[in-house]
Amino acid sequence: MNSLPDIATDLERAAAELQGRERFLLTAHEGPDGDALGSLLGLHKVLAQLGKDSVMFMAAKEFPLPIEYRFLPLEEVFHEPPADMADRTVVFLDCGNIDRVPVEWLTDGGNDIINIDHHHDNTRFGDVNLVEVGASCTAEIVYDLALLLGAKITPEIASALYVGLITDTGKFMYENTNAHTHRVAADLIDAGVNVDDTYRRLYEHVPIEKLRLVSRALDGISSYCDGKLVVSYITTADYEATGAAEEMTEGLIDNLRSIEGVKVAAVIRDLGDRGRSARKVSLRSSAGDVDVSAIARVNGGGGHKRAAGFSTDLEFEQLVEFLAGEVSAQLPA
Numbered sequence: 001m002n003s004l005p006d007i008a009t010d011l012e013r014a015a016a017e018l019q020g021r022e023r024f025l026l027t028a029h030e031g032p033d034g035d036a037l038g039s040l041l042g043l044h045k046v047l048a049q050l051g052k053d054s055v056m057f058m059a060a061k062e063f064p065l066p067i068e069y070r071f072l073p074l075e076e077v078f079h080e081p082p083a084d085m086a087d088r089t090v091v092f093l094d095c096g097n098i099d100r101v102p103v104e105w106l107t108d109g110g111n112d113i114i115n116i117d118h119h120h121d122n123t124r125f126g127d128v129n130l131v132e133v134g135a136s137c138t139a140e141i142v143y144d145l146a147l148l149l150g151a152k153i154t155p156e157i158a159s160a161l162y163v164g165l166i167t168d169t170g171k172f173m174y175e176n177t178n179a180h181t182h183r184v185a186a187d188l189i190d191a192g193v194n195v196d197d198t199y200r201r202l203y204e205h206v207p208i209e210k211l212r213l214v215s216r217a218l219d220g221i222s223s224y225c226d227g228k229l230v231v232s233y234i235t236t237a238d239y240e241a242t243g244a245a246e247e248m249t250e251g252l253i254d255n256l257r258s259i260e261g262v263k264v265a266a267v268i269r270d271l272g273d274r275g276r277s278a279r280k281v282s283l284r285s286s287a288g289d290v291d292v293s294a295i296a297r298v299n300g301g302g303g304h305k306r307a308a309g310f311s312t313d314l315e316f317e318q319l320v321e322f323l324a325g326e327v328s329a330q331l332p333a
């Protein structure tokens, strides 16, 4: 690794490493969200503009992507290692820990790793770690990096990063939203983002099957801990009855979190043959007095204090018992 004076910030250090190297493979966490994909595409375009050899990688199982993200131009994403993998620096984006990319040839120690992320529980697994916990999203960090690298923010770069901003901040409404977030958004809009078009592509191309699935999920909400924990369980039968695909559960949890008196919302869903585990659990904390990332970590997952998740083979009843116990333990009696 290049050495810089100690006064260099993590941002400067990461920028210097990106500047000093030529070949990269960029990747983002499994089950990618808007921030993972926007950061991946945005940094890829920045590096390409700087004359670097950059490839993007996501496992084949992630495709097709959730419908809301299919408009992103990600046709060039690799699903296998490139022939010259040994010569590439791996950049992990939006990954709190290295297990969020469960791909052995990427994580076996054969490549230098640059870790760019904003999760508070990031394990700093990289050779270079740029972990900005105060950043609203990884895309915001990528934007700061792009400026430092002297890249021109093209409409394509701006549009990709804007997707990360919008989705990770709940359309600029979550507590991670601050003045800097809005300033970055303003810069991106100046650089050519079509705000209305992005909004409609993300939120208004909803297939009717998804609403039918949401309807069943809302119908089946169950409540625990005096209404402080609400849970919805989406089974394989729900997918079959509605014709919806598993990725159509994206965003459903926000409905649960919005219920009055709720501290923690949980959506449990069967993965069928799509996952390594039987089901996946998404968690959201509404008021922030429960740290759901701590609950997720008990089961090998992770995330943010207000948004986290984990995969599990536990059955529904055991899961509810576990969640209720964890939520009660964190709330004052």
Ligand SMILES: [Mn+2]
Pocket (backbone or CB within 6 Å): 035, 036, 094, 118, 137, 138, 168
């Ligand atoms: Mn993120």
